[in-house]
Amino acid sequence: MRIPGLIDPHVHMREPGGEHKEDWNTGTSAALAGGVTLVMAMPNTKPPVTDTVTLKAALAAASSKARCDFAGYAGAGAGNTSTVAGLAPYTAGLKMYLDQTFGDLKLNDMGDWLAHFQNWPASSPLCVHAEGPSLATAILLAELTNRPVHLCHISLRSEILLIKAAKQKDIPVTCEVTPHHLFLSQDDIPVIGPGRSEVRPRLAGRADVQALWDNLAYIDCFATDHAPHTLAEKDGENPPPGFPGLESALPLYLTAVAEGRLTLDDILLRCVTNPRRIFHLPEQADTYVEIDPSARWTFSAAHTYTRCDWSPFEGYKMTGRVMAVTLHGKTVYSDGQVLASPGYGRNVRPPLT
Ligand code: NCD
Numbered sequence: 001m002r003i004p005g006l007i008d009p010h011v012h013m014r015e016p017g018g019e020h021k022e023d024w025n026t027g028t029s030a031a032l033a034g035g036v037t038l039v040m041a042m043p044n045t046k047p048p049v050t051d052t053v054t055l056k057a058a059l060a061a062a063s064s065k066a067r068c069d070f071a072g073y074a075g076a077g078a079g080n081t082s083t084v085a086g087l088a089p090y091t092a093g094l095k096m097y098l099d100q101t102f103g104d105l106k107l108n109d110m111g112d113w114l115a116h117f118q119n120w121p122a123s124s125p126l127c128v129h130a131e132g133p134s135l136a137t138a139i140l141l142a143e144l145t146n147r148p149v150h151l152c153h154i155s156l157r158s159e160i161l162l163i164k165a166a167k168q169k170d171i172p173v174t175c176e177v178t179p180h181h182l183f184l185s186q187d188d189i190p191v192i193g194p195g196r197s198e199v200r201p202r203l204a205g206r207a208d209v210q211a212l213w214d215n216l217a218y219i220d221c222f223a224t225d226h227a228p229h230t231l232a233e234k235d236g237e238n239p240p241p242g243f244p245g246l247e248s249a250l251p252l253y254l255t256a257v258a259e260g261r262l263t264l265d266d267i268l269l270r271c272v273t274n275p276r277r278i279f280h281l282p283e284q285a286d287t288y289v290e291i292d293p294s295a296r297w298t299f300s301a302a303h304t305y306t307r308c309d310w311s312p313f314e315g316y317k318m319t320g321r322v323m324a325v326t327l328h329g330k331t332v333y334s335d336g337q338v339l340a341s342p343g344y345g346r347n348v349r350p351p352l353t
């Protein structure tokens, strides 16, 4: 069965500065193996992407190494409230961190939050990491500045209910949920292990997970938040938060289809149609994914392309598999092999020269 290439609006490719975890080559190989043909990369690299020089460096690495299409976010900082908007046309959008997570991009001053909401062009995506009360503030700022805001990785019942209420008031908010917040809860922490289970937002309670499923109608996108860290780091002293997700996401969604919990249309709406509209992305010509929706197999990180070499879904029994991927008319993945060369992927935004 043939479906369009998936779009993932939230991945961490780790380059520059974290290449021991992932780089544009391994990360986009993982994307293709997962049926994803367009990734949008977050700016919490080392150094973070906050200005022309750092954006150019990130995009240069992507252009030479990416095997699937891509765009890169700029990060909102305390020092770039009046300048970063100039980069908008060349980015996936602006990413604002209102709560603490991996990296140094957390914005502490609410005045800076407001400035970024006001200054970033309404025609370009603004994505916000906001949990609990910060989420309420982000929704208020969307209303006050009358601009669209995309709320990243929603995980709690209280959050999805707030988003539902905001949408019913026509406040211009959209949101995404990750596969790990749909398919894992705090109950899985003993199995996965405490360090490996670290992720932001944290794995939630079962009632929260159920609330996400019950309110699927208000979830605009599925996004992996593919956030690879090595096993040594995850099992070490200060485990960094984040899960790999690109290679397990579509199999998990297809398994949910086999179980009657999702439809294929549910997936395509949230992984293709909605992200394309919300993030103003071009259609990818001659691009599709061949899936076998009834293939039964066991997921193992040993057979993945991500450099991080582990998965919270290790040993999961999947129904539904990516068999082949065609990108711009060329077979780029088939029989478990990535066939696209590094650099085959295209930046979907205009080049920053
Ligand atoms: C992400 C990372 O490792 O970059 N970690 C995570 O737990 N999700 C950062 C983020 O998206 O919050």
Ligand code: ZN
Residues within 6 Å of the ligand: 010, 011, 012, 042, 225, 226, 227
């Ligand atoms: Zn993230």
